[in-house]
Every structure is written in C-alpha cells, then in structure tokens.
Amino acid sequence: MADKRAAGGGGLRSRLTLAFLLVGLIPTAVAGLLGVRQSLQISQAARLESGERLLALSAEAVAATLKNGLDVLQAAGEDEGIGRAIQTRDRSRLTAEVRAIRQHTPDFASVLVLDTMGIVLAHSLDPGVVGLDLRERDYFQGVIRTRTPYISPVPLVGRATRVPTLAIAAPIWNPERALVGVITGTFTLERLSQLLAPARVSRSGGPGRGTEQGEVYLVSPSGVILAHTDPSKRAAQVAEADAGARAVLTGRRGSITWENEAGEAQLGIFAPLPDIGWGLVYTHSYPSWGSAVMDVLPGMLPALLVVLALAAVAGTLAARTLSRPILDLQQAAFRLREGEFATRLPEDRRDELGDLSAAFNRMAATLQDLYTNLEAKVAERTATLKATNLELARASQVKSEFLGRMSHDLRTPLNAVIGFADLLLTQQVGSLTDKQQRYLGHVANAGRHLLVLINDILDITRVEAGKLEIHPELCHVPTILEETLALFRSQALAKRITLAVEIGSPLGDLMADRIRLQQILHNLVSNAVKFTPEGGIVTVIARQIGLELELTVRDTGVGIPPEDHQRIFEVYEQVGGSEGRQKGTGLGLAITKRLVELHGGSIQLESAPGRGTTFMVRMPGATPVEAEPEAADASRPVVLVIEDDLRAAELIRAHLTSGGYRVVLVATGHAGLGAARRLQPHAITLDLGLPDMDGWEVLYRLKREPATQSIPVVVVSAQERGELGLSLGAVDWLAKPVDPQRLLAALQRCRALGAMRRPLRILAVDDEPVVLEALEALLTREGHEVLRAENGEEALRRAAAERPDIILLDLHLPGLSGFEVVNRLRHTAGMANVPVIAFSGKFISVEERNLLTQQAVQFVGKHGPVTLNRLLDDLRQVASLEN
CATH class of the missing domain: 3.40.50.2300 (Response regulator)
Structure with missing residues (x-):
C-alpha cells in the first residue's frame, strides 16, 4: 500500500491542484451569489409594484359596482310609488319595478322586495318566490335593525339563481317617511370575480421565458372568499396558512410572505376596502433562486470557465514543486515503519521542510535506540506477569481448598455443639438450674448464629463462582411460610412486633428449591424483624398472579434512603449510620437477590426513611390452581x-x-x-x-x-x-x-391403620464420634435402639448381623463411601428394602441426588448444614411408614 501511494504521489498533488481551483472558484461563486441575490430583489420589487397597481384597479372596480348597486336600491327605496304599492299590496306594480331595475342594472343577478315582516312581495326572476318568509336572512334583519343600506358578509345560494350570491339591501320608505319594506339586489360570485379579471395578468419570470398567472380574491369580514380568479375557490373559507387574508381582515394594508398548505413560498399584497369592510388580496409565488440563477448564469459562465482553466494550470505547476520533499518524507516514513531504522533524510534545505527533515532524523535515531532495548524489557515484564498470575492462581486455589474444608470441618463440630446444647436443654440427661439453662441457651443461639454466618459466606462464594446449584421441587407455599415465620415468633414477641400473614386464596404449588425458598423468606423476614422498632408490624403477603408467585414482606421500620436502594443488594453492605447498623455480615440481601435470580425471578424494593420497607419477590413456576371437585356426599371417605x-x-x-x-x-x-x-x-x-x-x-x-x-x-x-x-x-x-x-x-x-408405633433399631453411620454420640442420645430419648458404626465396612457388617429397621448414613466416609454402602445394601439379600436416610455436611451434585432417589434413599441436608432436629424429623417420617 505504501509503494502504491508513493509511486503515484497523486494524493498530495491532486489536493494542491484542487486547492488552487477552489481559490479561483470561490470568488467567482461569491460574485454569482451576489448577482442572484440582486436579481431576486429586483424581481420581488417588480412584483410588489405590479401587485399594488392591480389591487388598486380591482378595488376601484369592486367599489364602483357596489356603490352603483346601492345607489340604485336607495333611489328605489325613496320612490313614493313603490312605497304606496307596498302599502296597497300592489304586487303587479312591484314586480314591474324590480324587473325594470334588473334590466337597467345588469350587475344584479336578481332584485326582490320584502315587507316589514320579511314576506317576499315581488321578485325579478322567479314569481314562485313571492310569499316566502325571509325574515331570517341577514340582509333583511340588518336593514330593519339599522334602517340603513346593508351589505351581506356571507354568500347564500339563491332559489332563483341556483348559484351562490351576495346580497345588498336598502330600506323602502312611504311618503310619511315610515319604513314599509326592504329592497334587495344580489350579485353572483362569478360577477364579482369578473371585476377582478383585470388583475389576472401574466407575471413574467424573466426575459425569454413563459409567464405565470397570479391570483386575486375578495374576502368578507367573516373570512369567506366572495370572489376569486380561480372559480374552484369561491365561497370557501380562507385557509389557516393564508397570512395575507388574515392580515387584511384586521384592516391592515401592505405585503407579506408565507408558505401555503403545499409548503410553497408566497408573496402577497393586501388592501382593505374600508367603506364596506371587505379586503382584497393578491398572491404570487415568491421569486425562486432557480429563476434568479438562470438570469445570471449566461453572463457569468464565460468568466467562470476562464478562471477554472487558469487555476488548474497554476495548481498543477505548484503541486509538482511543493510535493516532492513531502513525498520523500513519506517514503522514508514507510521504510521506518517496515523496520529500517537507519533511514535518514537530507538536511540541505533552509526552510520549514528542512526543519521537518531534521526532526524526522532525530525521531528515527530515538526509535532505533528504543527498539534495541525493547525486547529485553518485554521479556522481563512477561516473566514478572507470569509469576504474578501463578501467585494469583495459587491464592485462588488455597481459598477454594479453605472454603471446602470449612464446609465440613467447621459445620460438623458446630452441629455437635448445637445438638448437645439442645439435648441438655431438654433435661433428658439430668436436671439443670435456671442459670445453666440460660447459659446453654446462649451457647446454642451463638452456635446457630455462627452457622448462619458461615453459610452466608459459603453461599455468596459459590454464587459468585457460578457453582451454586438449585434443585427445584413442588413446594407448598403456605407450609413454608408457616415454618419460616415460626422461627421468628419468639423474637417478634420479645420486641412486641405484630407478625402478620396474608395468603391469597387459592395458591398453587411453586416449582422451586425448597431450602433456597425458605432461605429467601428467612432473610427477608429476619431483616424486617431486625430493623422494625418495638411495637411495629411485619406483614408477609403471598399471592399468585398467573403462573408467578408474588411474595411481599412489608415492615414499619426505619426505612432505606432512595440513594441506597441499589447499594443494599451489594455484598457486605449495610446502609445507615453506625447507630442504625445491626449485627451481621451484610450478605443476606445480596444472597437473597442472587437466589431469586437463579430461579428466574426478580426482587424489588420500595422504601423511604421513616416509612418502612417493602420487598416484593416475583418467582415463576407456580402451578395452575385446580378447581375443587364437587362432593357428592361429604360423609363418605x-x-x-x-x-x-x-x-x-x-x-x-x-x-x-x-x-x-x-x-x-x-x-x-x-x-x-x-x-x-x-x-x-x-x-x-x-x-x-x-x-x-x-x-x-x-x-x-x-x-x-x-x-x-x-x-x-x-x-x-x-x-x-x-x-x-x-x-x-x-x-x-x-x-x-x-x-x-x-x-x-x-x-x-x-x-x-392405627397410630400404633414400635421402637426401632437404628444403625447410625458417621466417622465423627461426637456426631454419633449426639445421635445416640437424641434417638434413645425417642425410645429407639441405636447401633453405631464409624466407617463403611463396619456398617455393612453390623447391618448384615443385626438387621436394623432404618439406617442413618453419612455419605462422605473415609475408605468405603456412603454411596458404595448403599449400592451394596441394595444388592444384599434381606437388606434391599431397608430404609436409608443419607446425610452430608457437604453439597452433592444433581447426578448424585438422582442416584440416591433411584436407590430409594431419602437425603437430608442437600443444600445446607445437617442438624440433629432435621434428621429426627425425617426419621419420624420413615418410622411412621415402617409401623
């Protein structure tokens, strides 16, 4: 590409030549524009002058016609014979009179006489009109009201003429100067428009070209076009865009430009007819730039061609002289880009181009030095980056291994602490004083609190790593709500907080991870109780909208400022000052939001300081609510x-x-x-x-x-x-x-089937002796016999020898794993149908869970820590089936 650009050198030379052409062309173009502008001004002035002359002629013709008509009608109104004919109802005399007036005044389309009640007594064209009641006509009412001649502002279609006409009227007096009637003459709009015809002259666009026709029209005070040189526009209302007509109706005189409804520029001249309140408007299309250019172009074209030719010759010569050093610099830059750092330019010139060559040579020398040292620096920094990445990977691996150990090594002894504390609190192993019970309660509560903190940290770590799995199942929402709220009733009672539940009826089941759904509710209700002062209210609302479940947790607590609504869902964040902060890791809402999103749902927040807080969770997966079948006989099972x-x-x-x-x-x-x-x-x-x-x-x-x-x-x-x-x-x-x-x-x-139950023989298998001891104490208290095994081989031996009714099995055993123990049990005669309850302090995959389901194994603790009470609940379920 570089060689092609350098070989031609055409780019720079072409631009220089073009620059010279522009230098010659711009003044010529400016002179042409000035000429066009002058041509436009001359054309506009000529059209204004012609329009004013035409308007004057049209106004004179219209005024003369109207004056003549009014004079005729007024003379008839003063005729005593016509007055007496009206009083005597001599209709033949009146008809002869109006026909004579019509014959001597051809501008009138028709002439008619009305009495003071508005009844037609005579008509020059149509005798059938005689007897009609025209008292509602404006010209009749105008004369009766003012007792002076009247000009109608609105044209009407006459019965005799069958075309739009404009009426003028005058009063008829008797010899005693009493008003006895009204005489009316009408003009067709066509006749009025003929008076404007002299104004419809040609408007030349320039020498040697065709002409255009302008438009002149007469406007009444009500905005109706009474006369127009275009027959299709007569009797119409003036357009909103017609600025000339709007201006003349205000009584002004002058000229104006505007755009008509088609978007074309119009030049208008307008003048009022003050004696009758009408206005005349003359319009012409505004002089266009195109016509002005055509006027100026013939005189400018030869000069333009001469200027372009001279500029082209000068530009070509100058481009060859000026571009040579620049092209040499371009070639040197291309060679430098290809790695020829020894490239240099001659410095024999004493102008700006010589300075540019010297600067280029210094830059090339600097690049040559830098490139020599660049490879060593790159290798050094690459080695440092690799070492840093290895350290980061090692730190990430150490963190993962630590969290994996903490999942089992921390929660297992905590389960024992909580389990033994709960066992001692039941006083099944001996009586306790009130102080001892209180201390043990503190131990158990502290252990549970620590367990929650550990679980939060592990959960958020797994979520951020994308390793947290959910296991959807059909969940009965009211049951989960009741189980979750039961955990907070004592805490709410201590703070005198009302804990209310509203469940929409009916509710379908929700396809969700049961443990994670409980965790979502637990976190939201825990926050609500925690941040609601004494005497407040916490309300939990569940309702189904289509195939979505909406869970709302509302409290009357301190509230959250709007600026913190997004930050509240971030990891390790708590909002508010130090006096408003509560104990915790700041992970609860962050985990809740991520758990909701893992289910494909959303969470929204509405809160303001002092107005409480509302969290609303929408989760898909709700099953349709089935209609209850009708019962034929409620007494039958x-x-x-x-x-x-x-x-x-x-x-x-x-x-x-x-x-x-x-x-x-x-x-x-x-x-x-x-x-x-x-x-x-x-x-x-x-x-x-x-x-x-x-x-x-x-x-x-x-x-x-x-x-x-x-x-x-x-x-x-x-x-x-x-x-x-x-x-x-x-x-x-x-x-x-x-x-x-x-x-x-x-x-x-x-x-x-009755409620009879028998004691069971239970085999407990776990590699932690402290867990076995806690299980044995708890199950013995329930009246069952407990067999203990600390590894898989011992579990198989004791199961074959002592035939337990139920087996409690830790899945993660040293040596023979719990999964292998289950597999061997299911293939051992006499042991294939023994119920197995498996548990683990670690999380198991979906494939492992499906394997347990296929082998008829009930699993506990699939999403969190195993507690002795949870094991006991599942054991009771299986025991009820065994009995």
Whole structure:
C-alpha cells in the first residue's frame, strides 16, 4: 500500500491542484451569489409594484359596482310609488319595478322586495318566490335593525339563481317617511370575480421565458372568499396558512410572505376596502433562486470557465514543486515503519521542510535506540506477569481448598455443639438450674448464629463462582411460610412486633428449591424483624398472579434512603449510620437477590426513611390452581386417584364408588401433589406412568412432605417393581388390570391403620464420634435402639448381623463411601428394602441426588448444614411408614 501511494504521489498533488481551483472558484461563486441575490430583489420589487397597481384597479372596480348597486336600491327605496304599492299590496306594480331595475342594472343577478315582516312581495326572476318568509336572512334583519343600506358578509345560494350570491339591501320608505319594506339586489360570485379579471395578468419570470398567472380574491369580514380568479375557490373559507387574508381582515394594508398548505413560498399584497369592510388580496409565488440563477448564469459562465482553466494550470505547476520533499518524507516514513531504522533524510534545505527533515532524523535515531532495548524489557515484564498470575492462581486455589474444608470441618463440630446444647436443654440427661439453662441457651443461639454466618459466606462464594446449584421441587407455599415465620415468633414477641400473614386464596404449588425458598423468606423476614422498632408490624403477603408467585414482606421500620436502594443488594453492605447498623455480615440481601435470580425471578424494593420497607419477590413456576371437585356426599371417605389413562381412571372410580368411597380424579403428578395437600384424602391410588413427572418422584414427595406423609398410598401399575414402591412408603401394590376385590381390600387396610408405633433399631453411620454420640442420645430419648458404626465396612457388617429397621448414613466416609454402602445394601439379600436416610455436611451434585432417589434413599441436608432436629424429623417420617 505504501509503494502504491508513493509511486503515484497523486494524493498530495491532486489536493494542491484542487486547492488552487477552489481559490479561483470561490470568488467567482461569491460574485454569482451576489448577482442572484440582486436579481431576486429586483424581481420581488417588480412584483410588489405590479401587485399594488392591480389591487388598486380591482378595488376601484369592486367599489364602483357596489356603490352603483346601492345607489340604485336607495333611489328605489325613496320612490313614493313603490312605497304606496307596498302599502296597497300592489304586487303587479312591484314586480314591474324590480324587473325594470334588473334590466337597467345588469350587475344584479336578481332584485326582490320584502315587507316589514320579511314576506317576499315581488321578485325579478322567479314569481314562485313571492310569499316566502325571509325574515331570517341577514340582509333583511340588518336593514330593519339599522334602517340603513346593508351589505351581506356571507354568500347564500339563491332559489332563483341556483348559484351562490351576495346580497345588498336598502330600506323602502312611504311618503310619511315610515319604513314599509326592504329592497334587495344580489350579485353572483362569478360577477364579482369578473371585476377582478383585470388583475389576472401574466407575471413574467424573466426575459425569454413563459409567464405565470397570479391570483386575486375578495374576502368578507367573516373570512369567506366572495370572489376569486380561480372559480374552484369561491365561497370557501380562507385557509389557516393564508397570512395575507388574515392580515387584511384586521384592516391592515401592505405585503407579506408565507408558505401555503403545499409548503410553497408566497408573496402577497393586501388592501382593505374600508367603506364596506371587505379586503382584497393578491398572491404570487415568491421569486425562486432557480429563476434568479438562470438570469445570471449566461453572463457569468464565460468568466467562470476562464478562471477554472487558469487555476488548474497554476495548481498543477505548484503541486509538482511543493510535493516532492513531502513525498520523500513519506517514503522514508514507510521504510521506518517496515523496520529500517537507519533511514535518514537530507538536511540541505533552509526552510520549514528542512526543519521537518531534521526532526524526522532525530525521531528515527530515538526509535532505533528504543527498539534495541525493547525486547529485553518485554521479556522481563512477561516473566514478572507470569509469576504474578501463578501467585494469583495459587491464592485462588488455597481459598477454594479453605472454603471446602470449612464446609465440613467447621459445620460438623458446630452441629455437635448445637445438638448437645439442645439435648441438655431438654433435661433428658439430668436436671439443670435456671442459670445453666440460660447459659446453654446462649451457647446454642451463638452456635446457630455462627452457622448462619458461615453459610452466608459459603453461599455468596459459590454464587459468585457460578457453582451454586438449585434443585427445584413442588413446594407448598403456605407450609413454608408457616415454618419460616415460626422461627421468628419468639423474637417478634420479645420486641412486641405484630407478625402478620396474608395468603391469597387459592395458591398453587411453586416449582422451586425448597431450602433456597425458605432461605429467601428467612432473610427477608429476619431483616424486617431486625430493623422494625418495638411495637411495629411485619406483614408477609403471598399471592399468585398467573403462573408467578408474588411474595411481599412489608415492615414499619426505619426505612432505606432512595440513594441506597441499589447499594443494599451489594455484598457486605449495610446502609445507615453506625447507630442504625445491626449485627451481621451484610450478605443476606445480596444472597437473597442472587437466589431469586437463579430461579428466574426478580426482587424489588420500595422504601423511604421513616416509612418502612417493602420487598416484593416475583418467582415463576407456580402451578395452575385446580378447581375443587364437587362432593357428592361429604360423609363418605375420599380417595384421590392419580391416573392419566382415562379409561383406567373411570374403571377405578366405578369400583371405589360401589365400595362406598368418594373419588377425586387427577391426571398429572403436579395436580396430584396439590390435591393431596388440599383435600387430605383417606387414601391415594398412584399410577407410575404419569405424563409430567415420574410416579416414583410423586411417591417420594408425598412421603417426604409433613402435610401428606401420613396419607396411605396404593401403587397401581403394570410395572414389576412392587418391592421398591413398598420401600418408598406405599402400603400396597396392585398390578394392572386392577382386581376390584384386591383394590377394596387394600383400601380397607388403609382404614384399619392405627397410630400404633414400635421402637426401632437404628444403625447410625458417621466417622465423627461426637456426631454419633449426639445421635445416640437424641434417638434413645425417642425410645429407639441405636447401633453405631464409624466407617463403611463396619456398617455393612453390623447391618448384615443385626438387621436394623432404618439406617442413618453419612455419605462422605473415609475408605468405603456412603454411596458404595448403599449400592451394596441394595444388592444384599434381606437388606434391599431397608430404609436409608443419607446425610452430608457437604453439597452433592444433581447426578448424585438422582442416584440416591433411584436407590430409594431419602437425603437430608442437600443444600445446607445437617442438624440433629432435621434428621429426627425425617426419621419420624420413615418410622411412621415402617409401623
């Protein structure tokens, strides 16, 4: 590219030549513009002069015609014979008179006589008009009111003429000078326009060219065009853009320019007719630059061509002389860019170009020195950057390893501290004094607070690293709300805070991560209680909008300034002064916002100082609210049938109805879970091949959720896996096609199930002795026998030897892992159906969780720390099924 530009040298030379051309062209163009401007001014002045002359002629013609007409009518009004004819109602005499007037005054289109009541007594053209009542006409009322001649401002279509006409009128007197009638003459608008015809002359645009026709029109005081040289515009209202007509109606005289409705420039001259209140306007298109240029161009063209030719010759010669040193500099710069740092220019000139060559040579020498040292500096800095990156990567790895250890090493002893403190507080191992109970309560609360802080730090770290997983499941929102708010009732009671809940009815289930949904609610309610002063109110509102759940937490606390609304969601941020700050890491709202966004939702904030705070969370995934089925007989026990095959469902309904049951049919797993919570049926029959979710998952969720875990489930399926269904909590297994007798017998057994429970033998497996000790103390208090194992091999041996009813299993064991223990148990005769409750202080992946579900293992602590109370709750659920 450099060689091409240098070889031609055309760029600089072309620009220099062009510059000389411009130097010659600009003065010529300026002179031409001045000539065009002068031509425009001359043309405008000529048109103004011609327009004023034409308006004067038109005004004289219109005034003379009107004066003549008024004189004729006034003379008729003074005629005593006409006055007596009106009094005697001599219509023949009156008709002869008006026809004579019409004949001697051809400007009139018609002449008519009216009495003082407005009744037509005579008409020059149409006898049929005689007898008409015209008292409403303005010319009649004008004469009667003023008793003087009157000119109508608005044209009307005459009955006799059938065209728009303008009326003038005069009073008729009797010999006693009493008003006895009105005589009226009318002018057609065409006749008035003919008076303007002399003004419709040609307007020359310049010598040797065609002419244009202007327009002259007569305007009444009401803005109606009475006469116009263009017949199509007569009797119309003047346009809003017509500045000339608007000006003349104010009584002014002069000229004006404006744009018409088509956007064309107009030159107008206007003059009023003061005696009658009308105005005349003359318009002409404004002189255009195009016509002015055509006037000036013939005289300027030869001079322009001569100037351009001289400028081209001078520019070419000067360009060759001036461009040579610059082109040499260009070539040297190209060579320097290609790495030829030894390139230099001659310094033999004593002008600015010589100074430029010397400066270039100094720059080239400096670049040559810099390039020599550049590679060494680059290598040195590259090595430093690599070392820094290695240090950063090592620090990141150390941080990750520390957080991984803290997930297990810190939370496991904290669980033991909290568990033993709770156990001692129950006084099952001995009595405590009030002071000891208070101290142990402080220990347990401090441990829980520390656990929350650790979990917040780990959660925000995982969120920022993109490693936090959510595990959606159907969540019963009212249950989660009640469980969450129960944690804050004692705290709210201590501060005399009213904790209110408003639940929109009905609410569908929400497909969300249950633990994370509880965490979102926990953080928002915790903040509300924390920042609400004594005697305040905290309100939690849940309502469903379409397929979205809206959760609102509103408090009457201190409020948040508008400038802090965005900052409040940032990590480690708390707003307000030191007196308004509360204890905490400043992570709660940051985690809440990220958890909501992980679910595809949004969170909004409304707050102002002293007016409280409202957080509103919108989350997708709400299931449609099912309509409640009508109950035929509320006294009969309800059976919920979850079956997507309509024929099979109707067959089961027929069998159960004949057996005295009331049946509710649903076709999907989600609908079945929701109906089970709402209806609390006597029993459930469950098909495994559902369209929206696996039947095993439905059974697992039914038996996991407190609201439905006690409802007996009978699995009805063509699959040959009855043992797995029983291990997951089903009370019976029926193969398709269903035997009616077996179906009714199974439901009868469901009705016979009582509340009897027996002590269980439980095998607890954990590599932490302190955890085993806490589990043993807690389960023994519940009346169960506890077997202990500290590794996988010992767990398999004790399970085979002592046949436990339930196994509590830590998944992350040294040596043989908990996953391998489960796998071997499921392949050991006599142990395949033993319920297993797995737990872990670490997080497990979605694949690992699915593997546990397939092996009929109930998992605890999948999103957070395992607590002894949570283990105990799940154990009670499984124990209720075992009994």
